[in-house]
Amino acid sequence: MGQTIEISAETIANARNDIQRLNCQLRELHLEEERCRLRRSRLEAEQAQLQTFIAVCELAVRFDKPISSEGPTFRIDPVDPAKQNGARLVTLRSPAAEPERPSRSRVGMATPGSKKALIKALLLKGASHEELLRATGWRNLSVRYQAQRLGMTLEKSIDRKTGLMRYRGILAS
Numbered sequence: 176m177g178q179t180i181e182i183s184a185e186t187i188a189n190a191r192n193d194i195q196r197l198n199c200q201l202r203e204l205h206l207e208e209e210r211c212r213l214r215r216s217r218l219e220a221e222q223a224q225l226q227t228f229i230a231v232c233e234l235a236v237r238f239d240k241p242i243s244s245e246g247p248t249f250r251i252d253p254v255d256p257a258k259q260n261g262a263r264l265v266t267l268r269s270p271a272a273e274p275e276r277p278s279r280s281r282v283g284m285a286t287p288g289s290k291k292a293l294i295k296a297l298l299l300k301g302a303s304h305e306e307l308l309r310a311t312g313w314r315n316l317s318v319r320y321q322a323q324r325l326g327m328t329l330e331k332s333i334d335r336k337t338g339l340m341r342y343r344g345i346l347a348s
Contacts, residue, residue, distance in 0.1 A: 290311050294321050295325050295327075295344070298325070298329075299343075303340060303341050304339075304340065305339065307321075307342075327344035328347060329343070329345075330343045330345060331343075
């Protein structure tokens, strides 16, 4: 009915040797895969560093900031994770601090012939809102803000003839 196959001890020994050989090859392949993963992660890290460097240099060029010989200095800050899914904000630091420009609108200072000087002169002698608008040619202005810019305190009075509010500026001492 059925055939019997005899397997010799030599055949079994050869099969075991083949299994050991295949297991050794699989171990070597596994170690090679681990080395490749490690090498890949190192290469990806180096690539990320270079991409960050290039991005910072492009930012420096776009913002026309000089790049020092030691390279740009930058700071990477996390953005609010609720808003940007872990995005990062790259901020350039300039190698040398830029000199601070003098403020154009210093309190109390007015260039002769400027609208600020005109407003100052009118407020010192007393003027209405309409007179200030006519003199400056502006469509609107805040008398309180202009007086504050000039370092003045305002004194208000109502003209009995015209019924208009008149403002007089008093220089702070």
